[in-house]
Amino acid sequence: MTTRQQAAASTPQNLLLLALRLRTFVALILVLAYFSFMAPNFLTGANAVIVTKHVALNALLAIGMTFVIITGGIDLSVGSIVGLCAMVAGWLVLNGVDTGLGYTIWFNTYEIVALTLAVGIGVGFVNGLLITRLNVAPFIATLGTLYIARGAALLSSGGRTFPNLGGSEEFGTTSFPLIGTASVLGLPVMVWLLVVVALAAHYVSRRTPLGRHIYAVGGNERGAALSGVKVNRVKLFVYMFSGFCAALVGIIIASQLQAAHPATGETFELNAIAAAVLGGTSMSGGRGRVLGTIIGAFVIGILSDGLIMMGVSSFWQTVIKGVVIVLAVVIDQAQSRLQARVALAQEASANR
Amino acid sequence: MTDHPIGLSIRGGVKVYPGTRALKGVDFDLRMGAVNVLVGENGAGKSTLMKVIAGVESLTEGRIELQGREVRFRNKADAVREGIGIVFQELNLFPNLTVAENIFIGHEPVRAGLDIDQRSQARATRALMARLEQDIDPDTPLDHLRVGQQQIVEIAKALSQDARILILDEPTSALSAAEVEVLFGVIEELKSQGVGIVYISHRLDELIRVGDYITVLRDGEITGSRPMQGVDIPWIVRAMIGEKSKEFPRTEAPSFGEEIFRADHVTLPRAGGGFAVDRVSLSVRRGEIVGLYGLMGAGRTEFLECVMAQHPASAGRIFVDGHPVIERDVAGRIARGIALIPEDRKRDGLVQIMAIRENLTLSSLGLFTRGFHLNLKAEAARALDFVRRLAIKIASPENPVSSLSGGNQQKVVIGKALMTSPKILLMDEPSRGIDIGAKAEVFTTMRALAGQGLGILFVTSDLDEVLALSDRVLVMANGRITGEFPAGTDPATVIAAATPSFLKEPSA
Numbered sequence: 004m005t006t007r008q009q010a011a012a013s014t015p016q017n018l019l020l021l022a023l024r025l026r027t028f029v030a031l032i033l034v035l036a037y038f039s040f041m042a043p044n045f046l047t048g049a050n051a052v053i054v055t056k057h058v059a060l061n062a063l064l065a066i067g068m069t070f071v072i073i074t075g076g077i078d079l080s081v082g083s084i085v086g087l088c089a090m091v092a093g094w095l096v097l098n099g100v101d102t103g104l105g106y107t108i109w110f111n112t113y114e115i116v117a118l119t120l121a122v123g124i125g126v127g128f129v130n131g132l133l134i135t136r137l138n139v140a141p142f143i144a145t146l147g148t149l150y151i152a153r154g155a156a157l158l159s160s161g162g163r164t165f166p167n168l169g170g171s172e173e174f175g176t177t178s179f180p181l182i183g184t185a186s187v188l189g190l191p192v193m194v195w196l197l198v199v200v201a202l203a204a205h206y207v208s209r210r211t212p213l214g215r216h217i218y219a220v221g222g223n224e225r226g227a228a229l230s231g232v233k234v235n236r237v238k239l240f241v242y243m244f245s246g247f248c249a250a251l252v253g254i255i256i257a258s259q260l261q262a263a264h265p266a267t268g269e270t271f272e273l274n275a276i277a278a279a280v281l282g283g284t285s286m287s288g289g290r291g292r293v294l295g296t297i298i299g300a301f302v303i304g305i306l307s308d309g310l311i312m313m314g315v316s317s318f319w320q321t322v323i324k325g326v327v328i329v330l331a332v333v334i335d336q337a338q339s340r341l342q343a344r345v346a347l348a349q350e351a352s353a354n355r
Numbered sequence: 356m357t358d359h360p361i362g363l364s365i366r367g368g369v370k371v372y373p374g375t376r377a378l379k380g381v382d383f384d385l386r387m388g389a390v391n392v393l394v395g396e397n398g399a400g401k402s403t404l405m406k407v408i409a410g411v412e413s414l415t416e417g418r419i420e421l422q423g424r425e426v427r428f429r430n431k432a433d434a435v436r437e438g439i440g441i442v443f444q445e446l447n448l449f450p451n452l453t454v455a456e457n458i459f460i461g462h463e464p465v466r467a468g469l470d471i472d473q474r475s476q477a478r479a480t481r482a483l484m485a486r487l488e489q490d491i492d493p494d495t496p497l498d499h500l501r502v503g504q505q506q507i508v509e510i511a512k513a514l515s516q517d518a519r520i521l522i523l524d525e526p527t528s529a530l531s532a533a534e535v536e537v538l539f540g541v542i543e544e545l546k547s548q549g550v551g552i553v554y555i556s557h558r559l560d561e562l563i564r565v566g567d568y569i570t571v572l573r574d575g576e577i578t579g580s581r582p583m584q585g586v587d588i589p590w591i592v593r594a595m596i597g598e599k600s601k602e603f604p605r606t607e608a609p610s611f612g613e614e615i616f617r618a619d620h621v622t623l624p625r626a627g628g629g630f631a632v633d634r635v636s637l638s639v640r641r642g643e644i645v646g647l648y649g650l651m652g653a654g655r656t657e658f659l660e661c662v663m664a665q666h667p668a669s670a671g672r673i674f675v676d677g678h679p680v681i682e683r684d685v686a687g688r689i690a691r692g693i694a695l696i697p698e699d700r701k702r703d704g705l706v707q708i709m710a711i712r713e714n715l716t717l718s719s720l721g722l723f724t725r726g727f728h729l730n731l732k733a734e735a736a737r738a739l740d741f742v743r744r745l746a747i748k749i750a751s752p753e754n755p756v757s758s759l760s761g762g763n764q765q766k767v768v769i770g771k772a773l774m775t776s777p778k779i780l781l782m783d784e785p786s787r788g789i790d791i792g793a794k795a796e797v798f799t800t801m802r803a804l805a806g807q808g809l810g811i812l813f814v815t816s817d818l819d820e821v822l823a824l825s826d827r828v829l830v831m832a833n834g835r836i837t838g839e840f841p842a843g844t845d846p847a848t849v850i851a852a853a854t855p856s857f858l859k860e861p862s863a
Contacts, residue, residue: 210729212720219717222706229663229695229703230718230771231686289708346758349750 020345023338027282027298027331034302038309045312052191058304059197060252062297064271065278066204067248069296070241072279073208075221075288076134076141078242081249081275083152084126085268088253090156092119093165093263096176111175116182116254123250124243126152131239145242149272156265165263183259193255197297200248205293217241221288277324278303281331285339302327359386359567362422362520362551363408363439369416370403370575377403379575380417385520387551390542392566392583394556396595396817400575401555405522408553409441410434440513441522444651446505448497455480455493458512483511486548487541503534510541521545522553525651527561539565557650557816558854559588571595592847596818611826612641614677615810616693616779621661621671623654625834631657632669633834639779639810644801646825647814649853654834655814656698659781663695664688675778689718692778696768696785698814704768705756712738712752714767719774741770745800762793769800780804782813786820798824818846 022029039046064081071078092115099109110118126148133144170176185192208214216237219227228234252271257263282299284291303324310320363385370378377400385391385408395401406412408419410428418425421437428434448457455476464472464479480493489507497505506526513521523542527535542552542565556562562569569586571579571594579594616639623632632654639645649655661669664685673680675691682688697703705714715738716723723734738752747766749759756767765785772780785801786794801824805811815821821828822844830838830852838852 210731211727212724212729213727215713215717215720215729218709218713219706222708223702225703226706227717228685229665229697231689231775232717233684233686289706343755343758346754349754349758352750 016341016345020338020341023334023341026334026338027295027302030281030302030327030331031298031305034305034309038305038312042309042312045309052194054304054308055194056191057308058300059191059193060255061271061274061278061304062197062300063200063248063252063255064245064275065282065296065300066200066293067241067245068272068275069279069282069284069291069293070204070208070217071141071245072276072284072286073217073221073288073291074238074241075224076238076241077145077276077286078127078130078245079142079145079272080126080130080148080152081245082268082271082273083149083156084123084246084249085253085256085271086156086265087126087152087159088119088123088250089257089263089267090159090165090253090265091122092116092179092254092257093168094159095119096168096170096179096257097165099174109174109176112170112178112182115176115179119254120247120250123246123248123253125246127243127246127249128239130246131242134242135235135238153265153269156267160263160265162265164265165257166261168257168261168263180258180261183255183257193259196251196255200251201293201297204244208293213237213240218289221290223289274303277328280335281328283331283335285335290339299331359389361385362387364420365404365407365414365417366420367417368404368407368414368419370400370407370412371415377575378407378414381572381575381577383570383577383580385551385553386568387519388546388549389567390546390552390554390565392554392556392562392569393572394559394562394569394591394595395572396819399572399595401572402524403575404572405441405524405553405555408434408520409439409522411441435516435518438517438519439522440516440518440520442506442509442513442524442526444525446502446509448505448509450498451496453494453496454491454500454508457497457508458483458515460512462516479515480511483514486514486544487511488544489537489541501534503530503537506530506534506538507541514545518550520551520553522555524555525557526554527556527558535561559591559850560854562591563588588851589847592850596846611643612808614638615641615675616812617674618658618662619672619674621658621669621673623657623661623666623669623834630654630834632661635671635831635834635836637812637829637836639812641808641810642805643826644805644811644813644824646821646828647812647831648816648818648821648828648849649814649831650816653831653853655831656783657834658831659695659783659812659814662688662693662781689775689777692776694718694772694775694777694780696765696772696780696782698783698787700761700764700768700788704771705764707757708755710753711742711747711749711756711759711767714756715741715752715770715774718771722774737774741774745770745773746796760789760793762789762796765789765793765797766800769797773804777809779810779812782811784815785813786815786817818849822846822849 044050068078068081095110095115095118099107101107130145130148133139134141168179170179182192187195208217216227216232219230219232220234220237224234253268256267278300279291279296280286281302282292282295282297284296306324306327307320310323361384365381365383368378368381368383369376381404383404393401393404403412407414410431410433413428420426426437449460458480459476464475466472477493484491487507487510491500491504491507497508500508510521526538530538545552554565563583563586566583569581569583570577571591573595619636621632621635622630625631635658647655660666662673664683675693680688680691682691701707706717712735716734720729722737723730735752742749742752745766747763747770749763756764759767785797789797801811826842828840828844828849829836830849832853838849840849
């Protein structure tokens with residue numbers, strides 16, 4: 004009897020909570036509906052693919068960023084890792100590796116991808132070591148690697164672009180441009196990559212001990228450590244994974260443009276953070292979901308593409324993007340307060 | 356002793372918290388120019404009474420009179436305005452600021468309402484330090500000072516607001532012998548200046564030495580109040596504990612198995628010299644509940660943390676089931692059958708924003724994992740099983756653990772520890788911050804677990820609790836084991852062992 008009354012009394016509250024929980028999704032639908040109505044060619048298959056391609060790069064970075072932020076950290080270096088890895092891939096396609104013994108090792112596409120990913124993971128590893136072993140605050144550690152990686156990218160070519168990364172028959176690199184340009188079953192390869200990485204990340208976060216540990220570390224590091232969670236390993240993993248995602252993006256961009264420019268990826272880290280936050284990731288750690296982040300990335304992507312199609316000035320776009328992000332965080336705060344209240348009420352009635 | 360006027364009195368003071376009556380009609384007189392000692396067990400209501408006087412809490416019923424006129428404190432600032440200062444057990448200072456800045460934080464002397472008058476601030480600080488006969492430079496950063504000096508700064512902070520009444524809550528718990536002497540000197544000095552001092556401590560010999568009047572609290576009632584002449588430790592203990600004792604009897608006859616846990620010369624150096632844990636050796640047998648009693652800062656918590664691999668600097672050996680434990684990380688020690696229930700649930704025990712289920716299984720995810728796949732169904736089933744077994748009252752295991760009451764949160768922590776199938780359970784103040792009903796349930800659970808062959812080592816500052824619950828009582832003081840008693844020992848002997856004698860051991 005009492006429980007039924009309780010349920011009835013809190014129904015509007017529960018509905019509101021549900022709406023707030025799905026807010027990113029609601030935002031996505033609203034943005035989609037708005038532009039389908041306002042921009043005539045917006046809701047066509049071709050345009051959807053174009054938008055998705057734009058979104059995919061940011062979404063990939065944002066997935067890595069989400070894990071980092073859930074642990075209570077931040078990774079500012081992803082944009083620079085994108086640039087560095089684009090240059091590494093470009094260098095390997097163009098120049099191979101000079102052994103210094105009078106001959107040069109050339110790699111095929113698979114090997115180049117593997118090596119480049121290793122570089123990205125390596126930078127993430129350095130981030131992780133700085134943060135776990137040397138106790139550098141994540142913001143500072145990754146700010147440092149941001150500059151180092153960017154500098155290394157510039158040094159690799161003296162600031163110039165590596166052009167014509169078409170690959171060569173001889174070394175098995177003609178497939179390199181396909182990563183960013185080819186399509187499989189009607190979807191670009193890069194979108195498939197996003198799908199694979201997203202599903203894997205979602206799986207890890209929800210259905211593995213590692214995922215649970217990532218949330219625990221962000222929620223209460225001391226408590227997690229006392230429960231036997233290997234906090235340092237978890238942190239190392241998230242920064243390495245973030246580096247992996249950034250390397251992937253670097254490869255895709257180099258392949259797509261068939262050129263590698265050392266300034267590639269500047270300010271990408273900010274877009275990635277924005278997508279994660281928009282998707283409900285809490286900057287204080289412990290909360291966030293991979294799927295939310297992806298939706299967040301789509302909201303940002305659709306917003307900017309749609310505004311372009313409507314002919315809104317890019318200056319205004321920047322303002323609108325900022326407003327949306329701030330709004331998202333304000334709503335997020337409201338949601339967590341409401342959620343805590345609902346849970347408290349439930350527990351109070353259970354103990355009556 | 357009749358020349359000590361009553362400065363503040365409480366008549367019929369009642370304080371009700373949700374679920375408990377912390378004060379049950381207390382009449383208390385505070386005499387000026389004297390040290391008013393307040394003693395009682397944990398949870399007896401000392402802190403509540405002091406918080407009422409300091410304006411941190413307000414009385415549910417009853418009134419406070421200051422020099423004969425009734426006053427009402429809505430907050431701490433009101434009490435400060437009336438000249439009441441409090442020095443909490445935990446120092447509320449800013450290590451990154453200087454001594455002068457700390458003393459005048461929140462009431463800085465300003466010019467034109469904006470600019471801090473550094474010079475007058477330093478001058479006032481110097482004057483305060485002279486009054487306290489301390490040689491501390493106002494510009495010293497606070498973290499350069501020893502804990503004892505920081506305590507002095509805290510006192511100076513209260514005096515800087517013209518405190519006529521000064522409450523000291525366990526001021527010596529973190530001090531060395533020499534620093535205690537300095538503090539006593541300061542207290543003498545303040546007394547002669549007519550300041551009324553309330554002094555709370557567990558160290559009975561210290562109370563007898565420093566006090567002029569004594570008030571004993573038990574379960575929110577005053578059980579003794581008189582001038583200090585003729586008071587001895589047995590009198591205090593009688594007033595503190597009374598004739599009754601809280602019983603948590605064993606349901607079955609004690610049957611201890613072989614030794615399950617042994618610590619051998621566990622040592623932890625303290626920052627700044629000395630030892631927080633000083634060559635502690637002890638053992639626990641299967642099915643035995645060992646109580647580790649001692650005062651704040653005796654090194655009990657630190658000892659448990661050493662066992663749980665929280666202090667890389669610690670030395671000594673640990674055995675579980677006769678095998679030496681060589682793992683240096685928490686996960687390894689959990690795997691060996693050691694489980695810790697930390698003192699501070701919020702900080703160390705739980706991840707507040709995670710669900711109850713996720714907290715319960717955090718230490719034992721391996722049970723539900725094949726390869727790297729987590730079987731959520733098995734996890735939920737196991738979590739529900741423990742919720743039922745420990746009678747945790749919850750609406751849904753998916754709610755955040757922060758929505759639970761203290762007692763239920765504690766049960767979640769216990770459940771988490773038990774899910775790792777431990778052989779030895781270390782419990783640090785398992786009854787802290789939970790109401791009486793939940794306390795009894797936690798104790799019953801402990802009994803049941805011991806009956807199943809678990810070894811339990813629990814730390815407590817509650818004398819009743821340790822005497823009623825333990826099969827064997829160990830007492831720690833100054834980082835050392837200072838006594839071992841069988842169940843049913845006279846409380847006075849236990850208290851005596853827990854009281855570190857400063858005068859005999861100046862090196863400690």
